[in-house]
Amino acid sequence: MMEQLSVFVDNRPGRLNAVTGILRDHQIDIRAMTIADHRAYGVVKLLVSDSRLAHRALVDQGFAAALKPVLAIAIEDRPGGLHELLEVLAERAINVLDAYGFVVAPGQRAVWCMEVDDPDAVARLIAARGLEVLADHELYRL
Amino acid sequence: MSVPVWNPAVEFMEREALERLQLTRLRQTVAWALKTPFYRRRLAEVGLTHPEDLGSLRDLRKLPYTTKDDLRAAFPDGLLAVDLERTVRLHTSSGTTGMPTVIYHTRPDLDHWTELVARCIVAAGATARDVFQNMTNYGMFTGGLGLHYGAERVGMLVIPVSSGNTGRQIHLMRNFQTTVVHATPSYLLHLHAALAGEGVTVDQLRLRKAFIGAEPHSEETRRKIEALFGIQAYNSYGLSEMNGPGVAFECVHQTGLHLWEDAYMLEIIDPGTLQPLPEGQTGEIVMTTLQRQATPLLRYRTRDLSHLVSGNCPCGRTHRRLARIKGRSDDMLIVNGVNVFPSQIEDVLMKTPEVGTNYLIQLEKRGSLDRLVVKTEIYAKLFTGDPRTLDDLRERIGEALRSAILIKPTVELHEPGSLPVSEGKAKRVVDLRPAF
Numbered sequence: 001m002m003e004q005l006s007v008f009v010d011n012r013p014g015r016l017n018a019v020t021g022i023l024r025d026h027q028i029d030i031r032a033m034t035i036a037d038h039r040a041y042g043v044v045k046l047l048v049s050d051s052r053l054a055h056r057a058l059v060d061q062g063f064a065a066a067l068k069p070v071l072a073i074a075i076e077d078r079p080g081g082l083h084e085l086l087e088v089l090a091e092r093a094i095n096v097l098d099a100y101g102f103v104v105a106p107g108q109r110a111v112w113c114m115e116v117d118d119p120d121a122v123a124r125l126i127a128a129r130g131l132e133v134l135a136d137h138e139l140y141r142l
Numbered sequence: 143m144s145v146p147v148w149n150p151a152v153e154f155m156e157r158e159a160l161e162r163l164q165l166t167r168l169r170q171t172v173a174w175a176l177k178t179p180f181y182r183r184r185l186a187e188v189g190l191t192h193p194e195d196l197g198s199l200r201d202l203r204k205l206p207y208t209t210k211d212d213l214r215a216a217f218p219d220g221l222l223a224v225d226l227e228r229t230v231r232l233h234t235s236s237g238t239t240g241m242p243t244v245i246y247h248t249r250p251d252l253d254h255w256t257e258l259v260a261r262c263i264v265a266a267g268a269t270a271r272d273v274f275q276n277m278t279n280y281g282m283f284t285g286g287l288g289l290h291y292g293a294e295r296v297g298m299l300v301i302p303v304s305s306g307n308t309g310r311q312i313h314l315m316r317n318f319q320t321t322v323v324h325a326t327p328s329y330l331l332h333l334h335a336a337l338a339g340e341g342v343t344v345d346q347l348r349l350r351k352a353f354i355g356a357e358p359h360s361e362e363t364r365r366k367i368e369a370l371f372g373i374q375a376y377n378s379y380g381l382s383e384m385n386g387p388g389v390a391f392e393c394v395h396q397t398g399l400h401l402w403e404d405a406y407m408l409e410i411i412d413p414g415t416l417q418p419l420p421e422g423q424t425g426e427i428v429m430t431t432l433q434r435q436a437t438p439l440l441r442y443r444t445r446d447l448s449h450l451v452s453g454n455c456p457c458g459r460t461h462r463r464l465a466r467i468k469g470r471s472d473d474m475l476i477v478n479g480v481n482v483f484p485s486q487i488e489d490v491l492m493k494t495p496e497v498g499t500n501y502l503i504q505l506e507k508r509g510s511l512d513r514l515v516v517k518t519e520i521y522a523k524l525f526t527g528d529p530r531t532l533d534d535l536r537e538r539i540g541e542a543l544r545s546a547i548l549i550k551p552t553v554e555l556h557e558p559g560s561l562p563v564s565e566g567k568a569k570r571v572v573d574l575r576p577a578f
Binding site: 004005006008009010015036038040041043045059062063064065066067068 | 517520521522525526527528529532533554555556557558559560
């Protein structure tokens with residue numbers, strides 16, 4: 001399973017690059033990033049090359065940041081690739097709380113990242129269907 | 143009943159008799175006030191030229207208010223009601239924010255003041271057997287001399303050390319086995335922290351009580367002082383315009399501050415509308431002196447906020463009780479016609495662990511309506527990373543604020559360290575509403 005880094009940022013100019021600047025200073029690579037906008041603030045979610053180091057670096061600089069397990073699932077980058085995965089979830093009535101996806105190798109590999117209520121159980125279910133649930137280091141081998 | 147009491151005839155006086163006494167003294171005070179140019183003009187404006195024009199205590203409401211600005215404008219002697227020859231002391235404010243205010247005293251005025259302080263000291267359970275170390279400033283500041291003379295009258299052994307020089311304070315406490323001190327709450331916390339550096343432990347002291355006042359403080363601060371020293375601490379309220387200390391004081395039950403109503407007429411008003419408020423509602427304390435001949439003050443707006451504690455105190459005193467001071471009416475905000483005090487908002491935020499202690503209150507205009515925005519910082523250690531818990535938190539703070547101030551503000555969450563810090567005199571209110 002992967003660790004997702006969440007960072008609380010004020011919704012004003014200069015805050016997002018304060019986060020990316022700290023990551024750069026620690027030579028941390030960003031694989032994926034989304035922002036949940038809540039008007040005055042946003043929660044930035046990141047998948048990075050070293051989530052523990054990134055977390056510590058941000059907290060040291062006064063940021064409110066947290067680590068949370070998420071499911072990162074390797075899927076095929078073709079029409080219907082994501083749909084097949086979501087069908088599995090729908091069959092078992094599993095609710096997706098938050099999700100985002102990105103392509104790693106165009107036409108070949110994509111990654112679907114999601115938060116669910118019971119990530120361990122869902123990981124077992126997905127693995128049983130022959131899909132690959134990625135760990136931190138595996139994402140960076142793709 | 144073994145309640146310690148200095149003047150039982152007055153302190154336990156039936157309300158009816160007390161109010162008769164108040165009316166007599168109020169008329170006397172108006173008679174004194176009419177000797178000053180300031181009040182002669184003010185009272186003529188409301189058609190009052192003779193003390194007997196006051197038919198009952200309710201007529202107090204016909205009298206004009208007096209403000210600190212009035213006192214400044216009357217500098218130096220526009221409010222002096224006797225010949226200078228009869229005065230024996232004056233106290234002035236520091237004047238750092240404008241002209242100083244001056245309060246003159248005749249010998250009987252000082253005598254009455256001392257009597258009030260003696261009542262306070264005894265009500266808090268101190269006796270002639272106590273050793274009293276007075277750690278507040280002597281001189282123009284009324285706290286030092288006020289408590290000094292009251293303590294002497296009670297018969298305590300008084301150590302008039304005044305403020306500062308913490309090392310000396312500690313050694314005096316140990317050498318003379320001080321049992322009661324008078325200080326500001328913040329100084330007592332400082333003094334405790336300095337004990338170790340002087341090689342003195344709490345066990346080597348015989349301290350049993352502290353009188354604390356001269357700065358607003360919370361119940362938590364009082365309990366902290368009590369726990370640190372293993373003593374009881376009693377809240378004292380006073381202001382130089384009303385002599386100084388001795389206006390209101392906690393008795394041994396610590397359930398609010400008895401205000402000596404034979405010496406002061408008490409009103410609680412809405413600082414926005416200036417109308418008297420029903421008992422129990424928070425507003426500005428307004429007081430009229432009833433026993434001070436040299437400088438009588440009618441309906442003086444103290445700018446301090448409090449409310450009356452309902453019910454009777456177990457001690458049996460009939461003089462009503464003020465709750466601890468909540469803040470200054472200068473701080474009051476009027477939002478869509480509702481009075482809001484920043485301290486009410488602060489209280490709610492302090493009770494919410496997920497947010498820090500820094501906050502900012504912003505007022506905006508949206509069309510014809512005011513909009514209240516409360517900005518607070520999330521507490522980094524309790525951040526879960528889940529945006530939904532932040533929405534729940536905002537909703538929870540919004541609801542708590544609505545039940546406290548009757549308005550639901552917009553709650554904004556901000557990054558730690560992005561708002562003005564809570565220490566010192568940070569600017570906590572930003573009013574962006576256009577002035578008319």
